[in-house]
Amino acid sequence: MGRHREYDVEKVLDAVLDVFWRKGYEGASYADLTEAAGVQRPALYSAFGNKEVLFRRALERYSERYMDHIPEALAMPTSREVVAHLLHRSLELNTRYLERTGCLGINGSVAGSDESEPVRQALVEFRAAGESRLRARFERAKEEGDLPPNADPDALAAFVMAVMHGMALQAKAGFSREKLMAVADQALATWPGSSCREEQAAASHVALPAD
Structure with a gap:
């Protein structure tokens, strides 16, 4: 009979996710992963495969456990509410844990060698699906x-993703939640549509002109 597994697969996956989140794909060494997981390298790869497969599994778990704000945002009644929910919840996640700031999808791909090209491509696809x-x-x-008739959904989606990615990098660089909130609010202030005008007018106590 084979030996029983002496570790919790779910806890191991959470542990390696944390390492990849903090250090990115290339920055996470085999020693980092095995130390965090609390298992030897042969056992780790017997359960999950090589480092690339392990990262892909970690990315899936990250999406399942930490990205619930995306479907929540897409269900909001207006486009501006969609964007507000995305930006505010993203920056909250990016700054939630002092030891692992930023976004796993961004941290994992900031730098990469030729050998890590499959992982870089997986992260490109991960972000493209969201966009x-x-x-x-x-x-x-x-x-x-x-949205007004002249709105470009493709450009707006790219704009929102660019703001989210920029905030993730800034969080990793140590920007405060307050500063990132100001960035998010500035992006929202430019959002097209009547709902934005109405909120801005209410905030400044200025009545909207009659159409």
Whole structure:
């Protein structure tokens, strides 16, 4: 009979996720991963495969455990509320843990060698999938009249993703949550549509002019 596994696979996966989140794909050494997991390298790779497969599993777990704000945002009634929820919840996640700031998807791909190209491509696809869902939501918002006729859903989705990625990098660089909130609010202040005008007018106690 084979030996029984003496470790909790779920806890091991959480441990290596934390390492990849802090150090990125290339920055995480085999020694880092095995030390965090509390198992020897042969046992680790017997359960999960090589480092690339292990990172992919960690990315899946990150998406499952930490990215619930994305479907929540896409279900919001207006495009501006979608973006506000995405930006505010993303920056909260990026600054939630002092020992692992930023975003796993961004931290994992800041630098890469030729050998890590498959991982870089997986992260490109990970982010592209998110942008595609956001673009589809903005297309619906335009059809519903929530966005003006001249709005470009593709450009808006790319803009939101760029802001989110920039905030993730800034969080990793030590920017405070307050400063990142100001960045998010500045991005929201430029959002097209009547809902943005109404909120800005209410905030400044200035009545909107009659159409």
